[in-house]
Amino acid sequence: MSDPSGAQARNPLYRAGFAVTERRDLWWMEPLxxxxxxxxxxxxxxxxxxxxxxxxxxYGPYLSPVYSPxxxxWFPSxxxxxxxxxxPALLILWAPGGFRATCYYYRKAYYRSFFLNPASCAVGKPWEKYCGETEFPLVVQNIHRYFMYLAVVILAFLWYDALKAFTRDGPKDYVAGAGSVVxxxxxxxxxxxxxxxxxxxHLIGGYLDCFSTCPTxxxxxxxxxxxxxLNERHMLWAWVSLGWVGFTDLYIRLVSSGRLADPVLF
Amino acid sequence: MPEQRSFRVFRGDAGGGQMKEYTVETGPGMVVLDAVHQIQATQAPDLAVRWNCKAAKCGSCSAEVNGKPKLMCKTRLDDLPADRPVEVRPMRTFPLIKDLVTDVSWNYEVNKKIPPFTPKPNGEWRWMQEDVDRVQEFRKCIECFLCQNVCHVLREHQKQPEFFGPRFFVRLAALEMHPMDAADRLDLTHRQSGVGYCNITKCCTEVCPEDIHITDNAIIPLKERVVDRFYDPVRRLLRKLFRR
Known part of the structure; x- marks a missing residue:
């Protein structure tokens, strides 16, 4: 029987070491x-x-998300x-960067693929010491909600930029270029x-034990x-939004440098 | 059409062992447990295997099939590559008793550390469906302990003395989110259960045969509740101001 202290006798099958596994599928593909x-x-x-x-x-009414807000x-000095x-971009990007760095999905992604901790399920690790998110620096991941507050504020600015991208010479002059849609x-x-x-x-309602006690x-x-x-597809939106932010910035850079024409759609 | 397939099954005990080859006549719809039973019935009557329902409801036949933690009764042979022998090993995280049987009693010791359901005094025993839904998912757990087996904190680092493991985070979450429960287990969750060791790599969710979203619906909400109480100064202040 198990030792009541919780210490386990090692199973004779135990073999330690990086990438030690009996799995035969392409487990390394996902981290790669x-x-x-x-x-x-x-x-x-x-x-x-x-x-x-x-x-x-x-470019005109377009503003890359890298520079928004x-x-x-506002404060040139x-x-x-x-x-x-x-x-100037670094004044802004630390906030959405911090939001993504502490995001629960990205944590899974980089713990697995960059830190090999573990690289995949039932696959050996290169590290013997492990303290998870109990000690500095990883205990700082608990700050995630504060980055979320900042990300929501920045999102409001990005919506303003998106709507502004449908105007040209004033708020009533609507023109949709491909960049507006981007x-x-x-x-x-x-x-x-x-x-x-x-x-x-969690903050919007998950912390409650009872959802039916009062109208709020x-x-x-x-x-x-x-x-x-939305959370059920958090991974999907994490990838799509990351890729699209990069594409948006690249598109505006190409248009502003004259290497790409911005077609007017309507 | 019956088809001959090769199996390599671990035979041995805590002192040591080896993989032994068997050939089994398989048919359509067979699962790994069927093949193991056939080996037991025709070739190796002393092969030890734990099983009960053969319907993925008792959680007894947990093992590692081709290196992946699975229920043998839920793993169809036609889902496994036919060009190589099917390898069946016992769960690696728990002490081996014999062949495919491991000693999972440590889990029951952990369970005793969690204060049981404690009803609210003078509570009205009526609750709405929206309150039931969230905790009902956790009731699907069949205690197969595949999540405990695959969790690298237990499997690789042997943190059993200080880490409860995903199965018991599910139990903690089920009790903590229960609308009729009055006990407070957040201190236990933070200081004793070792929830901070979990780095949410989601292996427990990947292997769960009941499709419980262990990480998203149990562990992360518990982590967030721990943040509320122990790490978030604004929530602390709000709690003091509004006495929540």
Missing amino acids: LTVLGLGVGFGYLTWAAFLGNPEHGH PVYE IMTYLPAFVS LLLNAVFLSLYTLGCHSLR SKLRHTAWGGVTC
């Missing part, structure tokens, strides 16, 4: 694709953020106090990702149901 996907997505956005010239992210325009390597889809995808957040799901708790149950619906 994740490394490639996150490498390309975050690699591009980091490159875009460090380029440092906001003019490349502007334009904090550097702030840039003079910062080191030269800090681009920016609109960017706001939609980011909303589907942000509003499916696990922390939001019923309202919260409806909201919780909506967030749950």
Whole structure:
């Protein structure tokens, strides 16, 4: 029988070591694709953020999500106090970057693919020591909800940018270019990702034990149901929104540099 | 059409063992447990295997088929590649008794550490469907302990003394979210259950034969409740102000 202290006698089948497994399927494929996907997505956005010239992210009413909200325009003097390597985009991207870095889905993705902790289920790990998210620095992941609050605020600005992208010479002059649709889809995808957040799901109603006790708790149950619906596809929206943010920035860069024409749709 | 298929089954005990080859005549719709029974009936009467219902409801026949934690009664042979022998091993996380049987009694010791359902005093015993739905999912657990077996915190790091494991996070979540329960288990969840060790890599969810969304619906909500109580200064302040 088991030792009551909880210490287990090692099963004689136990073999330790990185990638030790009896699995025969392509278990390494998912972490490999994740490394490639996150490498390309975050690699591009980091490159875009460090380029440092906001003019490349502007074209007419279009504003790249990398530069939105334009904090550097509201407080131009702030840039003079910062080191030269800090681009205007970095004033903004730390917030959505922190939101994604502490997101429960991305945690799964990078713990598996970058930290091999573990690379896949029932596959050996290269690490012997393990403290999970109980100690610094990973205990800081608990800050996720604060990044979520910031991400929701930034999302409001991205919706403003998306709607503004349908205007030209004023709020009543509606023109839809391909870029307007790109920016609109960017706001939609980011909303589907942000509003499916696990922390939001908890704060909006998940913390309640009883949904039927008062009228507001019923309202919260409806909201919780909506967030749950999005949360079930959180991984999908995490990838789609990440890819689309990069595509949106690239599109506006190409249009503003004259390498791509922005067709007027209607 | 009957078809001959090769199986490699672990034979041995805590002292050691080896994989032994058997050939079994298989038919349509057969599952791994059927083949193991046929080996037991015709070739190895001393082969030890734990099973009960053969309907994925008792959670007894947990094993590792081709290296993946699975219920043998729910793993169809036609879902496994036919060009190589089917390998059947016991769960690796628990002490081995014999052949495919492991000692899972540690789990029952963990269960005793969780305060049971404690009804609210003078509570009205009426609850609405929306309150039932969330905790009902957790009632599907058949205690097969595949989630415990695959969890790397237990499997690789042997944190049994300080980590309850996914099965018991499901139980904690079921009790914590229960609308009729009055006990507070958040301190236990934070300080004793080791929920912080979980790095949400979702292997428990992947292997659950009852499709319980262990990570999304039990562990992450528990982590969020722990954040509410122990890490979020604003929620703390709000709780003090509104005495919630």
